Amino acid sequence: MRYGVVIHGPEVIDLGIAEKVLDQLATMGDVEATLGGAMGAAALIDAGLEDRVTVRGRQLVSDALVEMDRRNDEVILLNHSKTPASGQAFGRMVVSRVVQRLEVPLVQIDAGFYILWRPPMGTAVASLVRSMRLREAPPTRMVEMSPYRRVISGVEIGENVWMDGIVVGRAIDEVVEVRLVQGELAFTGLEPKEHGIEKVSITDLSRTIIRSGSVRRTEGGEGCLQTTGDRIILIDHRAEDALFRGRDIKAAVSVGDDTTRIATSLLARLGVPVIGIVDGDEDGICMDSNAAEGSVRIVLQPGNDDHLGALVRERIFRGQDEIEYQGTIGELTSKIKHLAGNKVRALVR
Numbered sequence: 001m002r003y004g005v006v007i008h009g010p011e012v013i014d015l016g017i018a019e020k021v022l023d024q025l026a027t028m029g030d031v032e033a034t035l036g037g038a039m040g041a042a043a044l045i046d047a048g049l050e051d052r053v054t055v056r057g058r059q060l061v062s063d064a065l066v067e068m069d070r071r072n073d074e075v076i077l078l079n080h081s082k083t084p085a086s087g088q089a090f091g092r093m094v095v096s097r098v099v100q101r102l103e104v105p106l107v108q109i110d111a112g113f114y115i116l117w118r119p120p121m122g123t124a125v126a127s128l129v130r131s132m133r134l135r136e137a138p139p140t141r142m143v144e145m146s147p148y149r150r151v152i153s154g155v156e157i158g159e160n161v162w163m164d165g166i167v168v169g170r171a172i173d174e175v176v177e178v179r180l181v182q183g184e185l186a187f188t189g190l191e192p193k194e195h196g197i198e199k200v201s202i203t204d205l206s207r208t209i210i211r212s213g214s215v216r217r218t219e220g221g222e223g224c225l226q227t228t229g230d231r232i233i234l235i236d237h238r239a240e241d242a243l244f245r246g247r248d249i250k251a252a253v254s255v256g257d258d259t260t261r262i263a264t265s266l267l268a269r270l271g272v273p274v275i276g277i278v279d280g281d282e283d284g285i286c287m288d289s290n291a292a293e294g295s296v297r298i299v300l301q302p303g304n305d306d307h308l309g310a311l312v313r314e315r316i317f318r319g320q321d322e323i324e325y326q327g328t329i330g331e332l333t334s335k336i337k338h339l340a341g342n343k344v345r346a347l348v349r
Helices: 017-026 038-047 061-071 084-101 123-131 239-245 257-268 305-315 329-343
Strands: 002-008 030-036 074-078 106-109 113-118 149-152 160-163 166-171 176-181 184-188 190-192 210-212 231-236 249-255 274-278 296-300 322-324 344-348
Touching: 002 017, 002 061, 017 030, 017 074, 017 123, 030 038, 030 061, 038 239, 038 257, 061 074, 061 084, 074 123, 084 106, 084 113, 106 123, 149 210, 166 184, 184 190, 231 239, 231 257, 231 305, 239 249, 239 257, 249 257, 249 305, 249 329, 257 274, 274 305, 274 329, 296 305, 296 329, 305 329, 329 344
Parallel strands: 002 030, 002 074, 074 106, 231 249, 249 274, 274 296
Antiparallel strands: 106 113, 149 176, 160 166, 160 210, 166 190, 176 184, 231 322, 296 344
C-alpha cells in the first residue's frame, strides 16, 4: 500500500501529530508526505522532519490532494483546527474544490476527530485513528467554490484576517464574508485595514489563501539549517516567501513591521540575518521572536516604512528584488539608515 499525507499548517507538526502519523503509516506501507506554506516548513525544520516531507511553497491544499490521489492508494489530510466547526469548514472547502477529481479514499485527521471524505477507509488508517482515539465527524455537504465570494468561519472576534500573507482587517464577527465586486474587495464582519487592502491583488477568491489569527498558534523547537551566499533579497509585504527565497543568501532587507517579524522568524531557521525597516504599527500576527545573529530593526517615525522601502528598492536594489552584495551587514545597515535621514528613531538589535 502507498499512503499520501498532505500536511496543513505548523500546529499539527509542533504537537508531534505529524511525526506519529508518518511513523505509524510507515510500518504498514510506503509513505509520501507533502506540505504547503512557510510556517509549516519552519515547523518541519524545528521538528527535524524536513527530510521526510516535500515542501511545495504556496501550493494550495486542494492541489496537493489531487497530486497525492494520483500516486497513492489512500490519502490523509492532516490538520489541527482551532475548533471542530472550523476544521469541518476547512475540510469541506478544500475537498469541494477537487472532489470530482479524486479516485482513492480520503480521510481528514484533525484535532480530536476525523472525517472520511471519500470511503472506504483502509485497515491501516482505521487502526491509526483508533490509536489516536479520534471520534468520527460526518462529512458535510459539498459546496460550489465561487471566485467572487468566500465565507471564513471559526474566526474569533478581534483576530486579524489576512489574505495571501497580508493583514486586511480585524474581525468584528465570528463569521467573515469576503466578496469581489467589480475587481474591488468588500467585507462583512470585518473592520478593514485600508493600508493592507491596497497591497493585495485578488482576481479569484477561490484560490486565495485566507486565514485568521496568528501565523503559528503553537510553539516548536528552534531548528536551524545554515546557509551562506552573496545575495541580499528585498522582502516587501510577502514575508512568507522568505523561507523559499532564503537559501544561499547573505541577508534580507524587509519592509513593514509584520513582514519583518515573520521574515526574521523564518530566516532564523536558515541562519540568515534580517535588516528590518519598521515604524511601530505591528498587527501581532507572529509571536515568534527568533532571529539570526546580526539581525537589526531600523525603527522610523510613524508612517515612514513604505517610503524608505521604496527608496531602498530604487537606490540600493536598483529596482530589483535581489542583488549581489560583497559588503558587510553593518555597512548595508548604515546605507539604509543614511537614506532614512532624520526619520530614524532607533536601531534595535
